[in-house]
Amino acid sequence: MQCTIITIGDEILIGQTIDTNSAWMAQQLNFIGIKVFEILSVSDDSAHITNALNRAMQTSQIILTTGGLGPTKDDITKNTLARYFNAELVFVDTVWQDIAAFLTKRGLTALDSFKTMAYLPANCEVIKNQQGTAAAMWFNEQGKILVSMPGVPHEMKDFMSRIVLPRLQNELQLPAIVHKTIMCVGIGESFIAEKIKSVEDSLPSHIKLAYLPNYGVVKLRLSGTGAHTKQITEEVNHWTAEIDHILRPKYAYGYDEEDLTEAIGKLLMERNAMLVTAESCTGGLIAHQITAIAGSSRYYKGGVVVYSNELKQALLGVSPNTLLQHGAVSEETVRQMAQGALARMEAQYAVAVSGIAGPGGGSPDKPVGTVWIAVASATEVRTKKLQLARNRSINIELSANLALAELRKLILGVDGK
């Protein structure tokens, strides 16, 4: 079962917009067992769109297009499709009512120019837009399925999740595919592979395992294919448990794209504990990642960004002697930062980071990429040294995630080594 994705719009060809839609669509299609044969980006030009449709009809059973469905004159996808299938455009009153209601609700006038959006090819099934104005169109023609959707990402995603994916799965009687992703942190992919080798070697051929690393987080994705959803779900759950048995709780922190900060938030809430942060080289990124989660005020009191030695002393009580003798990037300093944060901001847990993110500030003793982490509770302080070697932004991202990994282990009371 093959699919071609056609992205319509000049904004991609002039490089103004990065095409994130196609990657998301490809991922979702692969998840249900549809292979993406090709992704094509073409301009708002009728001949060009027609040419792309011809090519896609030759190679693929399914064709998904996005873009070119707005009310302006450069939005020509709909007219092109009508001509392509020799269909007339008919006015769909219920679509027009929906558009008018959508605009009115937002205090906008339903101008007549929007009426063009309610004219749709007679041979398509209209799918109403619950997130915006332009309707999607489902065509069954020449033994192929073609669906045309708007290019606005959240509108496209709503159409795909709500209608297109379930219906493709159903109509095409695709084999059941079940995915489960185990989120890991604080361990490299090759070390994971070593630890779970015996499980991986025992996987049956219809269960696949993929490693997807990203700034210190490694996603392990199990994908099972079979005839029956129930049976394959049970199998995938079985193998997930086998891997969990080895990697959880120390490294495996959650499932299915869960954020590390969200997982840590749950642990803190279970313990009725509050967290504080003390950041130097990560410069507020840890705080930002924690507060990106809605409701984080229930377990996060706040923190400090102590970029200067002066503030390390004033806000956290790091001793001037320690800074003088060992420097700001040292085990002693980061330990005092964590302890100072805990005491002065009165919390149960603290995480502290001090390092040299680069490109400047390195020395032979402490090259760029030297980072010290400390995590502290009322009864324990743990420290860890990282030796990173990349550019500034990667060093900052990695330090934040690896510090959070240490914090998580401290909260759980598992070995930090």
Add this chain to the structure above:
Amino acid sequence: MQCTIITIGDEILIGQTIDTNSAWMAQQLNFIGIKVFEILSVSDDSAHITNALNRAMQTSQIILTTGGLGPTKDDITKNTLARYFNAELVFVDTVWQDIAAFLTKRGLTALDSFKTMAYLPANCEVIKNQQGTAAAMWFNEQGKILVSMPGVPHEMKDFMSRIVLPRLQNELQLPAIVHKTIMCVGIGESFIAEKIKSVEDSLPSHIKLAYLPNYGVVKLRLSGTGAHTKQITEEVNHWTAEIDHILRPKYAYGYDEEDLTEAIGKLLMERNAMLVTAESCTGGLIAHQITAIAGSSRYYKGGVVVYSNELKQALLGVSPNTLLQHGAVSEETVRQMAQGALARMEAQYAVAVSGIAGPGGGSPDKPVGTVWIAVASATEVRTKKLQLARNRSINIELSANLALAELRKLILGVDGK
């Protein structure tokens, strides 16, 4: 002059990687006056690549491919190109020496499997990789130019900037195109359009103006086309000055993708001044954006993330009465946050933000999206209320940029209204 971009690699078709390369390439090509006709993503499959090449050769004078040049057996671009052009693969010893040196320098063994990377089609001009191992190939065949590059973004960008773009411009005798982007903040695009209407109406037809908004920052891009670089540069500079005259210093803060935090850093350094931050709803994002700039420790002392009322009192001295009477999201609170930050962290400038990012926490009085900003110097405090209306992450991003915009105006001493 038309170009087709072909992206080769299964990782894009399975949605594992978002194709950011093509957008960057399209932007750079458009900058020098080459139109991108089509962007194609195809799999690591020889027949499929050949098919894509056939189609591109029919429509485009220039074909740029990325990907499929590594040492593993699924990297088949090079062999496909050799067959496509009926050329033999020849061993290029200098390329092999470069690869071996590159690997050795990084403590890696130059395994024999890497030797396949030094076999290159006899009919191409080899371009050495200064950032990695796989060489690029420049073909002049059938009156077309085809360049094959590795897909690693920083390697591709180096090839494009260093060799491909200058050489295309030179060999194809393209018209001179000059761009200048004026970076603005703290004003919406429709208000900018109103203010610069007379300038925009006077622009000659060979000078185009584009508005590119992004989280409170608006980029105004002037693009001039003509026969002579010197003359067109002068013209673009003239129109840049006309726009600057209206928008600078209040709204226009820099040129050509300069970060707002970098521009603020320069202002602070000129004044020998230090900045501190006091964040509630932005949760560390302002600190993170400031410290993302290398060398920011010269003008940024640090800051606090006071997510709880307790820390607003303890770290910044916000009065409990104020919090009780007016709430954490109020003009009074944010004013005390900025003043407290200035006094306790001993700096010349402070920026403070408190708001309701959502989705929870709103009330009829203070709905989600209500945000108060304060900026302070030794002699002045300014406050501003925002009423945003979108989702959590957009509210956080917008609040951070708009707070920085107010800070910039305070430093410059321009009217905050």
